[in-house]
Amino acid sequence: MANESEMADVVVIGGGPGGYVAAIRAAQLGLKTVCVEMDKTLGGTCVNVGCIPSKALLQSSEHFEFARLHAREHGINIDGLSVDLATMMRRKVDVVAQNTRGVEFLFKKNKVTWAKGRGTLRANNVVEVVAGTDLSRPTRPGTSSSQPDPFRSSCHFSRSTSTGCYRTSARCRLAKCRSTSS
Numbered sequence: 001m002a003n004e005s006e007m008a009d010v011v012v013i014g015g016g017p018g019g020y021v022a023a024i025r026a027a028q029l030g031l032k033t034v035c036v037e038m039d040k041t042l043g044g045t046c047v048n049v050g051c052i053p054s055k056a057l058l059q060s061s062e063h064f065e066f067a068r069l070h071a072r073e074h075g076i077n078i079d080g081l082s083v084d085l086a087t088m089m090r091r092k093v094d095v096v097a098q099n100t101r102g103v104e105f106l107f108k109k110n111k112v113t114w115a116k117g118r119g120t121l122r123a124n125n126v127v128e129v130v131a132g133t134d135l136s137r138p139t140r141p142g143t144s145s146s147q148p149d150p151f152r153s154s155c156h157f158s159r160s161t162s163t164g165c166y167r168t169s170a171r172c173r174l175a176k177c178r179s180t181s182s
Contacts, residue, residue, distance in 0.1 A: 008032045008033060008034045008113065009026070009031035009032045009033065010023070010026040010031045010032070010033045010034070011033075011034045011035075011036065011119075011127045012026070012033065012034070012035045012036065013036045013119035013121070013127065014035075014036070014037060014044065014119075015035050015036075015037030015039070015042040015043065015044060015103070015114070016043065016044020016045060016046060016047075017043070017044055017046050017047070019035060019037070019044070020035060020042055020043065020044075020103050020106075020107070023035035023107070023112045024106050024107070024110050024112060026112075027110040027111055027112045028110055032111075032113075033110075033111075033112045033113065034112070034113040034114075034115050035107070035112055035113070035114055035115065036115045036117060036118075036119030036127065036129050037114060037115070037116065038116070038117055038118040038119075041100040041104075042100055042103040042104055042107070042114065043096075043099055043100050043103050047096065047099045047100060047103070048096060048100065052095060052096055052099050053092045053095070053096050056091060056092040056095040056096070057088060057089075057092050060088045060091060060092075064081070064083055067081055068081055115129050116131055117129040117130050117131035118130045118131075
């Protein structure tokens with residue numbers, strides 16, 4: 001398998017609310033940024049299956065409650081009020097899709113590269129990315145005992161069809177960003 005290589009300044013593992021915000025901000029600061037996410041969409045648990053879908057359903061339920069209990073107080077009479085669960089669920093899916101597309105748009109706008117796969121920290125400041133159809137299980141649990149240097153910021157990305165690595169190699173960019181951002 002032939003590998004492609006590209007350089008990046010920052011690699012963020014995880015495209016959830018913390019990861020995607022960090023990746024976008026790093027890119028806005030002028031750093032070439034890669035975000036590794038194994039799910040089919042960005043946003044993590046919160047956007048895809050947690051907070052956002054729950055709030056979408058809650059909002060629909062609150063509208064129903066208002067119509068059932070309080071609309072008459074406003075002179076609104078509703079006869080035959082009912083819940084269409086299938087429509088509520090479709091709306092929830094649409095709300096989630098709008099959010100995930102919004103994060104993807106921000107990635108494109110800010111030139112953040114989305115590496116689709118499972119990211120693992122390896123020795124010598126390498127982030128290995130394994131792509132595949134079943135990413136819900138670890139590929140080799142507990143294989144990395146060395147800790148990467150969290151202060152290094154220049155990353156090397158080498159990608160094949162099933163695996164890729166982001167390798168950090170220099171300290172200057174992060175130190176420069178720290179000194180100019182205060």
